[in-house]
Structure formats: C-alpha cells, structure tokens
Amino acid sequence: xxxxxxxxxxxxxxxxxxxxxxxxxxxxxxxxxxxxxxxxxxxxxxxxxxxxxxxxxxxxxxxxxxxxxxxxxxxxxxxxxxxxxxxxxxxxxxxxxxxxxxxxxxxxxxxxxxxxxxxxxxxxxxxxxxxxxxxxxxxxxxxxxxxxxxxxxxxxxxxxxxxxxxxxxxxxxxxxxxxxxxxxxxxxxxxxxxxxxxxxxxxxxxxxxxxxxxxxxxxxxxxxxxxxxxxxxxxxxxxxxxxxxxxxxxxxxxxxxxxxxxxxxxxxxxxxxxxxxxxxxxxxxxxxxxxxxxxxxxxxxxxxxxxxxxxxxxxxxxxxxxxxxxxxxxxxxxxxxxxxxxxxxxxxxxxxxxxxxxxxxxxxxxxxxxxxxxxxxxxxxxxxxxxxxxxxxxxxxxxxxxxxxxxxxxxxxxxxxxxxxxxxxxxxxxxxxxxxxxxxxxxxxxxxxxxxxxxxxxxxxxxxxxxxxxxxxxxxxxxxxxxxxxxxxxxxxxxxxxxxxxxxxxxxxxxxxxxxxxxxxxxxxxxxxxxxxxxxxxxxxxxxxxxxxxxxxxxxxxxxxxxxxxxxxxxxxxxxxxxxxxxxxxxxxxxxxxxxxxxxxxxxxxxxxxxxxxxxxxxxxxxxxxxxxxxxxxxxxxxxxxxxxxxxxxxxxxxxxxxxxxxxxxxxxxxxxxxxxxxxxxxxxxxxxxxxxxxxxxxxxxxxxxxxxxxxxxxxxxxxxxxxxxxxxxxxxxxxxxxxxxxxxxxxxxxxxxxxxxxxxxxxxxxxxxxxxxxxxxxxxxxxxxxxxxxxxxxxxxxxxxxxxxxxxxxxxxxxxxxxxxxxxxxxxxxxxxxxxxxxxxxxxxxxxxxxxxxxxxxxxxxxxxxxxxxx
RNA sequence: GGGCGGUUAGCUCAGCGGUAGAGCACUCGCCUUACAAGCGAGGGGUCACUGGUUCGAACCCAGUACCGCCCACCA
Numbered sequence: 020x021x022x023x024x025x026x027x028x029x030x031x032x033x034x035x036x037x038x039x040x041x042x043x044x045x046x047x048x049x050x051x052x053x054x055x056x057x058x059x060x061x062x063x064x065x066x067x068x069x070x071x072x073x074x075x076x077x078x079x080x081x082x083x084x085x086x087x088x089x090x091x092x093x094x095x096x097x098x099x100x101x102x103x104x105x106x107x108x109x110x111x112x113x114x115x116x117x118x119x120x121x122x123x124x125x126x127x128x129x130x131x132x133x134x135x136x137x138x139x140x141x142x143x144x145x146x147x148x149x150x151x152x153x154x155x156x157x158x159x160x161x162x163x164x165x166x167x168x169x170x171x172x173x174x175x176x177x178x179x180x181x182x183x184x185x186x187x188x189x190x191x192x193x194x195x196x197x198x199x200x201x202x203x204x205x206x207x208x209x210x211x212x213x214x215x216x217x218x219x220x221x222x223x224x225x226x227x228x229x230x231x232x233x234x235x236x237x238x239x240x241x242x243x244x245x246x247x248x249x250x251x252x253x254x255x256x257x258x259x260x261x262x263x264x265x266x267x268x269x270x271x272x273x274x275x276x277x278x279x280x281x282x283x284x285x286x287x288x289x290x291x292x293x294x295x296x297x298x299x300x301x302x303x304x305x306x307x308x309x310x311x312x313x314x315x316x317x318x319x320x321x322x323x324x325x326x327x328x329x330x331x332x333x334x335x336x337x338x339x340x341x342x343x344x345x346x347x348x349x350x351x352x353x354x355x356x357x358x359x360x361x362x363x364x365x366x367x368x369x370x371x372x373x374x375x376x377x378x379x380x381x382x383x384x385x386x387x388x389x390x391x392x393x394x395x396x397x398x399x400x401x402x403x404x405x406x407x408x409x410x411x412x413x414x415x416x417x418x419x420x421x422x423x424x425x426x427x428x429x430x431x432x433x434x435x436x437x438x439x440x441x442x443x444x445x446x447x448x449x450x451x452x453x454x455x456x457x458x459x460x461x462x463x464x465x466x467x468x469x470x471x472x473x474x475x476x477x478x479x480x481x482x483x484x485x486x487x488x489x490x491x492x493x494x495x496x497x498x499x500x501x502x503x504x505x506x507x508x509x510x511x512x513x514x515x516x517x518x519x520x521x522x523x524x525x526x527x528x529x530x531x532x533x534x535x536x537x538x539x540x541x542x543x544x545x546x547x548x549x550x551x552x553x554x555x556x557x558x559x560x561x562x563x564x565x566x567x568x569x570x571x572x573x574x575x576x577x578x579x580x581x582x583x584x585x586x587x588x589x590x591x592x593x594x595x596x597x598x599x600x601x602x603x604x605x606x607x608x609x610x611x612x613x614x615x616x617x618x619x620x621x622x623x624x625x626x627x628x629x630x631x632x633x634x635x636x637x638x639x640x641x642x643x644x645x646x647x648x649x650x651x652x653x654x655x656x657x658x659x660x661x662x663x664x665x666x667x668x669x670x671x672x673x674x675x676x677x678x679x680x681x682x683x684x685x686x687x688x689x690x691x692x693x694x695x696x697x698x699x700x701x702x703x704x705x706x707x708x709x710x711x712x713x714x715x716x717x718x719x720x721x722x723x724x725x726x727x728x729x730x731x732x733x734x735x736x737x738x739x740x741x742x743x744x745x746x747x748x749x750x751x752x753x754x755x756x757x758x759x760x761x762x763x764x765x766x767x768x769x770x771x772x773x774x775x776x777x778x779x780x781x782x783x784x785x786x787x788x789x790x791x792x793x794x795x796x797x798x799x800x801x802x803x804x805x806x807x808x809x810x811x812x813x814x815x816x817x818x819x820x821x822x823x824x825x826x827x828x829x830x831x832x833x834x835x836x837x838x839x840x841x842x843x844x845x846x847x848x849x850x851x852x853x854x855x856x857x858x859x860x861x862x863x864x865x866x867x868x869x870x871x872x873x874x875x876x877x878x879x880x881x882x883x884x885x886x887x888x889x890x891x
Numbered sequence: 892g893g894g895c896g897g898u899u900a901g902c903u904c905a906g907c908g909g910u911a912g913a914g915c916a917c918u919c920g921c922c923u924u925a926c927a928a929g930c931g932a933g934g935g936g937u938c939a940c941u942g943g944u945u946c947g948a949a950c951c952c953a954g955u956a957c958c959g960c961c962c963a964c965c966a
Contacts, residue, residue, distance in 0.1 A: 045925085045926085046926090046928090047926085047928080213964095231962090231963080238966085249966075250966060251966060252966075253966090264966095296964085296965085297965090297966085298965060298966085301965060301966070302965090302966065303966095305966090306965090306966050307966075308966095313964080313966085314964050315964045315965080315966080316964090316966090317964095318964085374965095374966095375963080388964090420895070420896075421895090423894080423895070424894085424895070424961065424962080427893095427894070427895095427961090427962070428961095428962075431962095513960090513961090514960095514961090516961095517961090517962090545960095547903095549902070549903065549915095550902075550903080551902095551903070551959090582914085583903080583904080585904090585905085587896095588896095588904090589959095589960095591902090591903050591904075592903090593902090593903080593915085595902095595903095595914090595915050595916080596903085596914075596915075598915090598928075599914065599915065599928090601928065602926095602928040602929085603928090604928090605926065605928050605929090606925090606926065606928080606929085608925090608926080609925040609926035609928095609929090610925065610926080611925085612925055612926080613925030613926080614925085615925095616925070617925090657904085657905080658905085661905075661913070661914085664913095664914085665913080672925085672926085673930085676925075680925095755931095755932090758931060758932065759931090759932060759933085761931085761932085762919080762920065762931065762932040762933080763932080763933090765919095765920075766920095767920075767921070767923095768920075768921050768923060768930080768931060768932095769921075769923050795923080843910075846910070847910085850909090850946085850947085853946060853947085854946080855945095855946035855947090856909095856946040856947070857946080858946075859945090859946050859947090860909075860946065860947075861909085863909095864909050864947095867909080867910090868909085868910085871910065
C-alpha cells in the first residue's frame with residue numbers, strides 16, 4: 020500500500036488531458052473572473068424577457084434606488100437576493116424579467132442638489148424653477164450613471180432594455196393618468212388641514228416622512244385665570260390660542276363652560292369649551308386650544324367652530340403682532356415664558372421633560388404642524404383593499420410576522436398628503452381659473468385658456484406606488500403588462516413596508532382591477548456591522564460595496580450578504596466574513612481545477628461500476644438539491660448558503676475529492692464522470708449566489724455556453740443510497756478516530772506507520788485501501804508488533820508506532836474518553852430505568868437511547884481493555 | 892402609551908420537545924503534488940433569570956430583567 024502515495028496517483032492518459040483541460044489559473048482572482056462574463060451575458064440577451072414566450076413568467080421589479088448618490092451595501096443585499104431569485108427562476112425554465120430603474124426621490128434629491136448649490140453660495144431661487152430642475156436632471160444623469168455601473172459590477176441580471184426612471188415620459192404619463200383617475204373618482208381632494216411642515220425644506224410632509232424622537236423639552240404650566248391652568252411644551256403657540264378646552268363631565272370646570280377667560284399677554288378673551296378629547300386625569304384637565312398650530316386643536320376648533328389664528332409663518336417665525344413678532348419659534352418660546360413669568364403666570368416648571376418630537380426625515384429639522392391648503396388622497400377604500408389582499412392571501416408577506424405591522428398601518432391610515440412645495444417632481448396636473456375654478460387635466464388634454472397650473476409637485480411615493488405597473492407600460496395594456504403583471508415577488512427591506520409596499524398595494528389594486536402588484540413580499544433586514552451596529556458615516560463603519568468588490572470580488576460580497584440573510588432579519592457583516600466568502604470561492608475554484616486536471620467530464624453514469632464513495636456523494640447531492648430548493652423557496656438564503664457551503668467544502672472537497680484521488684490512482688476512470696456530475700450540479704446550485712465564479716468554472720467543466728441558461732438541478736431519487744451513506748459515515752468515523760490518535764501521539768501527518776486492520780465483516784469491509792491511504796497506514800511487516808489497538812464501531816485498528824507512541828498522552832486520552840463513555844452510559848441507563856420514560860416516550864426515541872447505551876457499554880469495555888493493555 | 896422581536900461558545904448567528912451547532916477568533920501539529928485564501932486534531936456554553944407544563948425543556952406556558960425595532964394627536 021506504500022505505493023499508493025509514493026507514486027504520482029493520476030495515471031491519466033495524455034491525450035485526454037490535453038483535450039479536456041481548459042486553462043484555469045492556479046489562483047482564483049475575482050477581478051479577472053468578473054470582468055469576463057457580464058457584458059457577454061448582456062450581449063447574449065440572457066436577461067432580456069420576451070412577453071411572447073410561452074414559458075411561465077417570473078417577474079421582479081427592482082425597488083428603484085434613489086438618484087441621490089450611489090448604492091450602499093444595503094442595496095447590494097437587496098440586489099443579491101433579487102438576482103439570486105431571478106437567476107434560479109430562469110434556470111427553472113421561467114420567462115424571467117427583472118426590471119431595473121431609478122427613482123427621482125423628490126425631496127431627497129432636491130435637497131442634495133440644493134446643498135451642492137449652497138457650497139457655491141447660491142440657492143434654488145437664484146436659478147429659478149426651470150434652471151434648477153435642469154440642474155437636478157444633470158445630477159440625475161451623473162448619479163444614475165454611477166448606480167448603473169455599480170449594478171454591472173455586482174452582476175445584476177436585469178433587463179436593461181426595460182430600464183425606467185420615475186420621471187421619464189412613460190412613467191410621468193402614468194402619474195398624470197393615475198392622478199386624474201383618482202380625482203375623477205373623488206379619491207383626491209384639496210383641503211385646508213394641519214399638515215406636517217418642514218420650516219427648512221419649506222414643504223409639506225406626509226406622516227411617514229416625519230421621524231419621532233424623544234427630545235428634552237420644558238413643560239410649563241400657565242395660569243389663564245384664577246381657576247384655569249394649562250400646560251404646554253410649546254408656549255409660543257399660546258399667542259394663537261382661541262379657546263381653552265375641558266372634559267364635558269369634569270365637575271371642576273363645569274361651571275366655566277361657556278364663559279370666557281382673558282388670554283395672557285394678548286388681552287384677547289377666549290371661550291372655555293367642553294370636548295371629549297381632553298383627558299381630565301392628565302395635568303390640570305384643562306387644555307389650551309391653538310387650532311392653527313396643532314392637529315388635535317384643529318379638530319377641537321372644528322367641532323366648536325373656533326377661529327384659527329396663525330401666529331407663525333412658513334419658516335417658523337412669529338407673525339403675531341406684538342413683542343414677539345419676528346422671533347424664530349425657538350427664540351419666541353423662552354421669550355413668551357419669560358414674559359409670562361414676569362406677570363406671575365407661570366405656575367410650575369417641570370424639567371427636564373422628555374417628549375416625542377417630530378423631525379423632517381430628510382433634514383432633521385423639527386417639524387411644525389401647519390395649517391395649509393394641500394392635496395390629499397382619500398385612502399379609506401384603497402387601504403381597505405390593500406389590507407384585504409393580504410388577509411385573503413392574494414399577496415403573502417414573508418416573514419409572516421411582519422404582516423401584523425402592515426395591517427396595523429393600512430387599517431388605521433390617515434389621509435395621505437401628496438402635495439409638496441418643491442420643484443423636483445411631477446407637477447400636480449391641476450389648473451386654476453381666474454375665478455377659482457379647478458380643473459384636473461389628463462395627460463392628453465390642454466388646460467383652458469388663462470388658467471394657471473398648481474405650482475406644487477407630487478410626493479415622490481406617488482410615482483413609486485405605480486412602479487410595478489407603470490414600468491410595464493400602464494396605462495397602455497402593453498404585452499409586457501399583460502404578461503408580467505402581477506409580479507412574482509417584491510424584495511425589499513422591512514423599513515419601507517409602509518412607505519412603499521402599502522402604497523403599491525393600494526395603487527396596484529386600484530389601477531389593475533383588483534389584481535395586486537405582487538404575489539409575495541419578501542422582506543429582508545438592514546445590513547449592520549459585525550457587532551450588530553447600524554452603519555453610519557459618523558460611526559465610520561460603512562461598507563462601500565465597490566470597495567469589497569475590488570478586494571474580495573462581487574461573488575464574495577454577495578455570498579457574504581446572503582449568508583446572513585434570513586427572512587426579515589438584519590444582516591451582520593464584516594471583512595472577516597467577506598474574506599471567508601472569498602476563500603470559499605477559491606475552494607470551489609481549486610476543486611474544479613483539480614477535477615479538470617484529472618479529466619473530469621460531464622456524461623452519463625449508466626453502466627458505471629460505482630464505488631460506495633461515488634454512490635455516497637451522489638446520494639448526498641440529491642439531499643442537498645432537495646434541501647436547497649426548500650430553503651430558496653422559503654427565501655431562506657442564509658440556510659441555502661450554509662447548506663451549499665458545507666456540502667461543497669466538508670463533503671465534496673474534504674472527503675470525496677480525497678477518496679477520488681485514491682480511485683483515480685487505482686484507474687477507476689468513471690470517477691471523472693462522478694466528479695463531473697457532482698461539480699456540474701454544485702456549480703449550478705451555487706450560480707444564483709455566486710454568478711461569476713460559477714459561470715467561469717462551469718464553462719471550463721462542461722464546455723457549454725453559459726450556466727446562466729443552464730437547467731436547475733433536479734433531485735433524482737435513483738441516486739438515493741442510504742447504504743452507501745452509512746458506509747461512508749462509518750469510514751469517516753474510523754478515519755477521524757485514527758487521525759485523532761495520530762495527532763495525540765504527535766505523529767507527523769506524513770509519517771507512515773504500519774497497521775493491521777480488522778475490517779472483516781465490518782461496515783467498511785471494502786474500504787481498506789481508502790482507509791490506509793487516508794491515514795498513511797502501511798501493511799504490517801513481518802516484525803509487526805502493535806503498540807496500540809483502537810476500536811471504532813465494528814472495526815479494529817492495530818498500530819505499530821515503532822516506539823513513537825507517547826504512553827502518558829495516550830493514557831490521558833483514553834481516560835478522558837472513558838469518562839465520557841461512562842457519563843453517556845449513565846445517562847442512557849437513567850432513561851432506560853425510568854418507568855415513565857419507558858411508558859410514554861415514542862418507540863423510536865427508546866430505540867435510540869438503547870442504541871446509545873449499547874454503544875457506550877461497548878466503548879467502556881474497549882477503552883478499559885486499551886487502558887489495561889497500555890499498562891503492560 | 893401601544894405593538895413586535897431578541898437574550899445560545901470571545902464575536903455574529905443557526906437550532907425551536909428527545910445526546911448543545913456553524914463561521915470567524917483561539918490552541919497544537921503540518922508547505923500531505925487542487926487549494927497555506929489550505930490540511931488534520933483540539934479547547935471553549937449551568938442555551939438571560941424565576942416559576943410552571945412534561946417521562947424529558949435551549950425549545951411550550953406565565954412572569955421578571957435588560958436590549959433592539961416599529962407605530963402613536965395626550966397638552
């Protein structure tokens with residue numbers, strides 16, 4: 020057996036080698052691999068979807084990135100998932116459309132460009148509306164170009180011919196059509212309401228564009244009369260109070276309802292009204308009412324026909340005549356308190372006082388509730404339909420726990436303020452006549468003479484809400500729309516479940532006759548750093564996908580993200596993980612290289628005389644295919660990645676390749692076919708996760724054109740072989756046990772030792788050559804004298820370590836094992852002696868425990884014998 | 892103020908009723924001719940806490956404590 024490792028073990032004929040071995044460099048270099056394939060894929064049209072195809076469609080619309088900058092690592096996660104899904108769907112035989120595009124991102128992009136202008140000391144007003152919008156378009160071209168470049172680097176298999184932008188001609192038309200349709204159906208209206216106002220951006224914001232945070236404020240109580248004290252954190256708004264409200268059944272104030280009090284500092288008299296909204300248990304039970312500057316107060320005002328008195332302008336500057344006029348709201352607040360204190364009207368001050376304060380999600384400025392005339396969507400019927408579609412399963416949300424959040428939101432949704440006092444966006448298609456006439460103008464209509472268009476633009480989420488069908492040609496009934504709507508799955512972060520998903524549901528159901536925009540919503544989490552911390556520029560833990568692509572490769576970057584991607588869960592990543600993923604790609608690379616060096620080929624195995632090792636790896640492969648399908652069907656990318664990682668590394672590389680070396684050395688040429696078959700399937704399984712390296716290797720292995728259009732592996736039950744799996748499992752156990760012995764004895768891995776194997780009648784009877792080769796065990800010589808005897812299962816291995824054995828180390832090891840075996844035996848015996856366990860536990864569990872007890876008993880006997888032998 | 896989720900090896904996380912797992916990190920030994928981005932072996936956890944259900948609990952139930960996220964018009 021010595022010869023097995025002494026000689027070159029690959030007696031492969033020369034012709035075969037020269038014919039079938041393509042050039043694969045010894046070292047995997049992602050940059051080389053990844054520049055080769057992408058443009059070819061695009062040129063071959065693999066990503067181009069044909070609406071005329073007879074295949075079942077599979078559609079994903081890319082959540083359009085904002086044109087505010089470039090893609091971050093979170094986009095990379097989002098894209099990796101979608102690419103994995105579409106690539107697999109394509110391999111499964113679907114007509115696959117992954118539609119790319121970008122979002123104009125109204126307020127966000129306008130702010131970015133305004134900041135750029137500010138660096139030159141200019142504002143948008145210096146340019147004027149038209150020139151400013153022109154300027155934003157230039158920015159869009161630049162930012163958009165960057166994003167497209169990043170998508171190519173990532174390997175996104177999108178249909179470039181169908182790339183869209185929310186402000187391109189077709190989509191703008193869809194926006195106008197939708198607005199008009201809603202208007203005609205009475206689902207958009209204009210009204211004066213209290214809305215969230217950003218005094219810096221100078222625009223209205225919707226509820227979801229406001230972020231709340233616990234800020235420190237000051238709650239002051241102000242004496243309005245001898246009997247009435249009110250509390251407020253916004254003292255400056257008292258200038259606009261037009262009433263004091265108390266609860267109708269609050270006896271303390273019953274006699275005051277209907278009377279008036281004098282509003283301090285102003286000399287105005289305001290009424291005391293009774294309103295259910297007031298909580299008599301909170302504070303003094305009396306509330307100041309400022310209808311123009313607080314949404315609740317606005318409602319109270321409406322119920323009691325109170326006047327609204329605006330005391331602040333759009334920048335948050337006090338406009339009320341008097342000493343405070345011209346002060347900013349945050350200057351006016353302490354000034355008003357000081358003035359009240361001077362009059363002895365401040366009753367009590369409580370500080371610090373933490374309360375929730377709204378901030379503009381774009382610029383963090385404290386939002387000011389403001390009374391203004393805006394456009395709204397009446398969301399009632401739309402939101403109901405959006406909720407129902409998920410409730411009745413027409414659309415399902417993954418993971419299902421997230422659905423509750425969705426319901427909470429759509430079931431209790433305020434009307435949606437859609438007008439924005441911005442310049443960048445879709446201008447509201449409403450014209451006003453000289454006498455206040457209002458006309459909503461459809462895309463093909465012309466406004467009446469002398470009418471003036473509304474200056475505002477629509478909330479950016481209005482156009483985003485149309486994305487799943489506007490991109491397919493709506494309102495035209497295009498072949499694409501007929502074929503690819505509804506989309507198969509929407510992949511996005513849980514953070515925009517409300518912002519975006521709910522809006523697409525509302526609009527999709529409404530515009531497409533009750534057909535929801537997607538069958539499945541697959542939510543992923545946020546990308547975080549290795550400590551689970553949010554990535555932020557100020558913290559310096561931001562990962563730039565391009566940086567990783569350069570250093571580890573796009574495949575490794577993607578694989579790292581997918582390895583962490585459980586449904587709805589955040590993904591923690593680090594450079595160590597990226598390096599690990601790169602190493603994995605390298606592992607696959609070298610495994611394939613090895614196979615090719617040995618003439619691996621894809622072909623029929625019919626009639627081949629397969630060994631147990633061959634049958635084992637083929638059997639395992641079938642299980643892996645089945646498990647991978649289950650994981651991917653459930654959007655469990657972490658599970659799928661882990662599964663394939665371990666199959667490839669632990670089973671294929673660590674065991675099968677080693678066993679294959681032996682077989683090849685023995686001239687079992689069919690081994691090349693098994694290698695080919697296993698790697699072929701493995702690479703196809705891996706392709707959705709690591710598209711570039713799998714393409715490169717698969718082409719080298721098969722000579723076929725592209726793995727992109729290869730078929731997805733299908734588990735073949737004929738290859739299931741529990742017998743072979745058991746045999747190789749036993750072999751692994753023997754090999755591992757003896758390796759452990761060798762390692763404990765300090766035997767160098769390469770050092771050969773003589774051994775006598777007792778395999779007759781054992782579960783690995785036919786594996787002597789493999790066991791000897793893997794363990795560097797030579798045949799016993801005539802002078803053989805065993806210094807150690809190991810028993811593993813039904814196998815005995817006697818080894819002559821020729822004096823190299825460390826008796827003390829061996830005793831220690833045996834004693835440790837013995838202790839473990841005794842503990843094991845005691846545990847099992849405890850169970851078997853437990854009447855209730857025996858009575859109630861299922862039979863299979865009892866059998867298992869019994870087997871454990873037997874095994875432990877055998878181990879104890881064996882180890883005791885070995886220890887005794889050692890003492891001699 | 893409501894709701895949801897988490898607490899398992901040094902770190903990030905799987906496991907979700909029947910012998911505690913992975914990757915990385917760590918220790919020891921190896922350049923064994925696919926791969927040192929590698930190979931082999933090993934150490935390391937009263938599965939947050941307290942009760943309960945069960946023959947049996949990391950897993951189910953109740954409560955507690957921390958942590959995270961989302962929603963919210965209590966001045």
